[in-house]
Amino acid sequence: MEEMVNVFLMGKKYSVPSGLTIMGAMEYAGYQLVRGCGCRNGFCGACATIYRIKGDNTLKFCLACQTTVEDNMYVAMLPFFPIVKPVYDMEKTKPTEQIMMQLYPEIYSCIGCNACTKACTQELKVMQYIAHAQRGEYEKCAEKSFDCVMCGVCSARCPAEISHPQVALLARRLTGKYIAPESKHLTQRVHDIENGDFTKLLEDVAGKPIEELKELYNHREIEE
Numbered sequence: 001m002e003e004m005v006n007v008f009l010m011g012k013k014y015s016v017p018s019g020l021t022i023m024g025a026m027e028y029a030g031y032q033l034v035r036g037c038g039c040r041n042g043f044c045g046a047c048a049t050i051y052r053i054k055g056d057n058t059l060k061f062c063l064a065c066q067t068t069v070e071d072n073m074y075v076a077m078l079p080f081f082p083i084v085k086p087v088y089d090m091e092k093t094k095p096t097e098q099i100m101m102q103l104y105p106e107i108y109s110c111i112g113c114n115a116c117t118k119a120c121t122q123e124l125k126v127m128q129y130i131a132h133a134q135r136g137e138y139e140k141c142a143e144k145s146f147d148c149v150m151c152g153v154c155s156a157r158c159p160a161e162i163s164h165p166q167v168a169l170l171a172r173r174l175t176g177k178y179i180a181p182e183s184k185h186l187t188q189r190v191h192d193i194e195n196g197d198f199t200k201l202l203e204d205v206a207g208k209p210i211e212e213l214k215e216l217y218n219h220r221e222i223e224e
Helices: 022-028 099-103 105-109 115-119 126-134 138-144 164-179 184-194 199-206 210-218
Strands: 004-009 012-017 048-053 060-063 073-077
Touching: 004 022, 012 022, 022 073, 099 105, 099 164, 105 126, 115 126, 126 138, 126 164, 138 164
Parallel strands: 004 073
Antiparallel strands: 004 012, 048 060, 048 073
């Protein structure tokens, strides 16, 4: 028999198999997940979760889809966090030193508490990439924040109310559009798609039965 552990979901105690993720434990307990479940593989950041283990006052943060339950775990789901999202036009937004001040002035109120880094579900150096953004080092900010899944936990813990994921996203957009070298093969591929070179191929693939698609996927040619 599987080892069972006690978890507290929405304040109610449940006994669940020890190998389940928090998300799996919720479904095992009978909850039907219709939101906050996303990709289920740790990429979308939709299932941000706060938990505490009995006897330990430390609040811990994670993604429910990739964190295994522990005995006497008290779980609370973090609802969508309404971080600041200024509207801007990338054709008019340039990688100047002033752009962050214009769109995200709150980053200059950072007190260096490092709560954002400690809370990050992906263990990113959040405070460090915000520092790069402050200095206009957008390429470094983009690199440090590349694995961000936009869960918003860092912003939920920030006393300066910084919208860390949105700052990082702007840095990556600026880097991709203005700083990084042009990917010529990608530009050519986009041109080919717009020219209709792949239309018949896509229609053929869309018309194949699911089993044939699985076979094609399993035996696809993978570039080194």
